Amino acid sequence: MTEEITSLFKERTEHPLFYVESGSRLWGIASPDSDYDVRGFHLQSKEQYFDFKKHRDLIEIMDGDFDFVSYDIDKMFGLLAKSNPTVFEWIRAHIIYFNNLPEWKETQQRIVKNFDFKALYYHYLSLAKGNINLMETDKKFTYKTAFYCIRGLLSAELATRKIIPELLIDKLFDQFEHENDVIKIAKDSLEKKKSKTEKEDVESDKKPLILETIKKYAQELDKNIPDKSNNPDKLKAILRDYSFELKNKYYG
Known part of the structure; x- marks a missing residue:
């Protein structure tokens, strides 16, 4: 799967960052005919990022049992900042196919600690x-x-x-x-x-x-709704600082 992801981006200008298995295989309830649901996020190329026109923030590929979805980092971190549970599962996945994120473990733990x-x-x-x-x-x-x-x-x-x-x-x-x-x-x-x-x-x-x-x-x-449990400004700061670090590395 790592080779497939690497090969996919050889024909693209975006920078692949982090990809995991999602869905039934990740949850340990896969059937013999379950798809491979690969999910993660990328960074736009420098040309895309500084272009005056907006580029698509999503890459989707469906090829047989290979179901691939990648968000631009701004879209991904925007969802994490809102405590989006779907992408929260992606960053906690134990089946990791590709990880090109520096010092990610520490940042991941801080995000988890500040989720709602x-x-x-x-x-x-x-x-x-x-x-x-x-x-x-x-x-x-x-x-x-x-x-x-x-x-x-x-x-x-x-x-x-x-x-x-x-x-x-x-x-x-x-x-x-x-x-x-x-x-x-x-x-x-x-x-x-x-x-x-x-x-x-x-x-x-x-x-x-x-x-x-x-x-x-x-x-x-339905009778036991929890209160809001996090400080959203702190979560946003964690994501903003890490995003700045990555963009400075690739665009600086």
Whole structure:
């Protein structure tokens, strides 16, 4: 995968910075036919950056099972400054394909320390509710849908306790002292999800119990909204200083 990313940028003028695996492979719930969801960010070339016209801040490539998305650093850091949970997962990913960032570990830890748990809570709960709707209307009731929903609910609960949710599903389970009904359903179904194709439905007789348990858990989480937990100005300062350092290195 590292070679593919390097080869991709040989034909481009942007500078690749940081790329990881995202999605089901990162979370440890991949199926045999899961895509490789490569995510990260780049720096525009000096010519692009100082050009009078605005250049696209996004690179997207879909080639077979290779799904690649790269944000310009300004877009990426702008999202991090708002405590965007999606890109927050990218910078915490343990499957790293490419890293050309100086002293990144220290900056990464400072970003994590200053992230907003309220933003995490709303993001994960919203994802779960979207998947609940798909299952409730029977538009999409696959093991993948159920797991994405359960992962969202568990992550949202941890956010209410001001705990950073683990990305790997097994480690996420371990963050709970006791197995609740949702975790039991997840564990019982995990191996089936891994061995089946992404689009295969949950067996009809299992759907009502799974849906009822998930909906009840989501309703309880709705009553426990966390307060805003970070200092956004401090987070912005961390990102601004690091962005200045990188741009000075490439453009100076």
